[in-house]
Amino acid sequence: MENPPFLDPLKAPPDLPRIPSRARDSSKRDYGSILVVGGAAGMAGAPALAGMAALRSGAGLVSLAVPAAVAAVAAGFDxxxxxxxLPSRDDGTFASDALEGLFSLAGRADTVAVGPGIGRTEATGMIVARLWADLPQPAVFDADALWWLSRLDPEALAGHAGPRLITPHAGEMRRFLADGSTAGAIPSRQFLEDAAATLAEEYGLVILLKGPDTLISDGVKRFFNTTGNPGMASGGSGDVLTGITAALLAQSTVGGGRLSTMDAARLAAWVHGRAGDLAAEELGPISLTAVDIIRHLPGAFRAVVGAAAGR
Known part of the structure; x- marks a missing residue:
């Protein structure tokens, strides 16, 4: 079968960050502990997809922190x-008193992913705001967490304790534009890219703006990713990207040390798209699902593994 036009047959770009192959004497503790915070009634699969993607992206340990109402369902995926x-409300979302337990669990994690399936209650809004402000480690925020972050005042958005990455699609990005600049019109992709870079610089973030040519920017530099295909426009694909990114934020580089937030985002975008391209090559774009992307992550990662880390 010939490669379809959306499958890039080339290897990973030479400037893309690499991760080391594993040393024989390493343990799961060397590859990061990831906490995924999310889930609600009817949305237990979202944090599970993020967690499964993190496992396939090299994380040593992955934990899901979910409302009690959906814990049994979430536990059954992998x-x-x-x-x-954690404590839940009658509607199956986090209760406000889940916050203490979340910080306790986060204290044992190297990176945290917040948002998949978390919902939009006042309690989850408070939880998202507190995690954004107070988590000291790198954290990625996506999905309904972005809905809440877009409602924070500028001081709160800038006041985060650790490195932060957000991964909006175009619609989510528009919610951050509170100045009315997009009222009554659909902004161009270029407008959103410029706005994302400005937002990243103003608030000390890295933004991964999802789209056909995904933008990754810290406000100073801009990188674009061209892997991926239209078959990835299906529910759960963003949760998979969140899990990949969370895992890579805890990974080492070939030269030693942790991947920076920018490098983790760049690598995650490429691997996510590449896995989607491999899945589309096998299945076609029509039938591709988020689970298929996870299943093809091993093939995508083979292109970005470098020499073993020194010890």
């Missing part, structure tokens, strides 16, 4: 995931 049940 036996390699650890699941923590």
């Amino acid at each position: 036996p390699c995931l650890m699941t923590h049940s």
